[in-house]
Amino acid sequence: MDPLFTVTVYSENQVGLLNQISIIFTRRNLNIWSLTVSASAIEGVHKFTITCRTSQKQIEAVVKQIEKKIDVLKAFYYTNDEIIYQEVALYKVQTENLLDSNDFEELVRSSHAHIMEINRTYTVIQKTGHCEEIQDLYEKLIPYGVLQFVRSGRVAITKSTEEKVSRFLAERAEVGRNVN
């Protein structure tokens, strides 16, 4: 199987950016495994975190073609060992099944999960972690009767000590001041 890459894209906040980015994957028939889009820590800058399984050569070309888009500020790709990453998942389980259980509490504790809500009908459990851990808890909850299970896309932060986007924006701001 191809390695999993995490692509992060920083862009201006414009209509249609997601489309502009996703068509670059579509064109190469690459399946996006997960996608998280939100405001970044920098005001006015949006961040996309995309995971995709493909070859090193493909992901490099994809990232360059994303960065080429006019409204994209910077794009990067990482392997798992270069980033710290998390997903969040919510599980909805029938409450009465839990009440009869002796080891449910232990399962929640050992999984570092949290209970978000309990009512007579259902209980919502939340867990953050890596994809495999989230899947693992899901499988352990199946005997209790899982009514719903949703997981988010990945969010990721680099291990690098260099903040490339901030530096890029500072450089561009300097250029902008000089031309105007």
Add this chain to the structure above:
Amino acid sequence: MNEYSGSEILLKSLLEEGVETIFGYPGGSIMPVYDALYDYQDKFHHVLVRHEQGAVHAAQGFARACGKTGVVIVTSGPGATNAITGIADAMIDSTPIVVITGQVASAALGSDAFQETDLIGITLPITKWSYQIRRAEDVAWAVARAFYIASNGRPGPVVLDFAKNAQVEKTTFNYKKCNFIRSYNPYPNIDNSLISLAVNMINNAKKPLLIFGQGVTLSGAEKELKEFLDKTDIPAAATLMGLSALPSDYKNFKGMLGMHGSIASNIKTNECDLLIAVGLRFSDRITGTVSTYAKQAKIIHIDIDAAEIGKIIPVTLGILGDAKTVLSRLTNGVKEAKHTEWLQTFEEPERVEYEKVISPEIYPTEGPINMGEVVRFVADASQGEAIVVNDVGQNQMLSARYSKFAKPRSLVTSGGLGTMGFGLPAAVGAKIAKPTRQVCLFVGDGGLQMTMQELGTIMQEKIGVKIIVLNNTWLGNVRQWQELFFNERYSQTRLQNPDFQQVAEAYGFGHQRVIERKDLGDAVEKMLADPDQPYLLEVCVVEEGMVMPMIPPGKGITEIMLNEHEWYSKS
């Protein structure tokens, strides 16, 4: 402050950008713009085409001939979708154009209103930038940005989708040219340490070869390229899109690369010890099988588009920057050199090509007229001064191979997309951009009929486009492939044509049909006599003509056919 409609602001903004020529076609959702244009007729030359595809190709021809950004105005829905082929062509051939399309009013967007299409959705993959203007307040900003994006860095098409309410609503006009976009740096800083590395590689090379593409033309680096070659004595070959950046008779110019390129340029690509690629994108027409392409060579790739470096061919050294600046810095750094022995090795493949391919194609003494022969007559008569426009297929390859170019921006062709029907409207644009130069269009009988309605544009504009129809009554290039690679199964390639003489007559053009060789010279002279008059010269050429040499699809660049029976082999 005075208030103007969004439509009038559009026109005022175009004037601010120095636009004088618009290629367009009116329709429902762009009528307010056309109404505003009525009061600006003394400021703009609006060329009324016959089909929106023609408008875009004409704008491309205009941009390619003079270097300025071409401007197109069309309506929404079918008007806009008809423009798509041209936009895609401009994208892959890096041609600066701004296409303004009508759009239904903002309030109706998404409702499947009459003549509504999601043009932004359609054009995102084939534009450098596309933007929907929904408020009159955004018109000036969007136009300024559009021109900046289209013409800077690696050029390309920009679409402005102009909602009807924004065309009508009024606001003040305050134009500010765009000279900076935070997220887009069209001219990245050139890394001087890479220049030093390249200089060393060039100084140490024993068998260097330079190949160049349209990047040389786009950055205006013709002079810098020549100076570099003068100093280093390095042989150079062009991609189709690079042709005319160097004069055809330049001493170290080794012709066109690729599938129908010169034997020497292809063979030597796989023999050189250093390949310097300037402003090109290693198209598959150039590389043939990538796995056997220039494996022995160190490769320096100079391009302004970071996404091109390493995209197809792994390179030893990638230099991000415009060809003009990089070449001039390299010239400053490199030592003067002579490559006499290396250059001598080009002579053998050149001799074989001349004897086996060129001479029989352009100097035949019997049989029907050859396509290349027609090109040779036109080239001799125009002495490299003409802008050659071509369509796609055999006419394109032969006119690219056998035309003589003396000046830059002298070949207008559809390279990456290979758009049949490109030629005639592109010739319209080229002639309007450069009215004092001869514009000679080579077109097949098939391609002519794809956009033949633009003869009406030529008639109405009274422009002296010289149309040379190479009529072989076949879709010749496909026929050639069918003969060579599909067991002579001629599926849907035979054409029954109208009488092109009567067509030319109907439009009031001078015209002549040539069947015999002895009439060709005089006919070409007659065609070129008055550069201001349109003329259609139809030459009935050999039906089974072939473009040779040929690197068949799927083969490496040293596997070259000389004709249907014979392959090139080193003697």
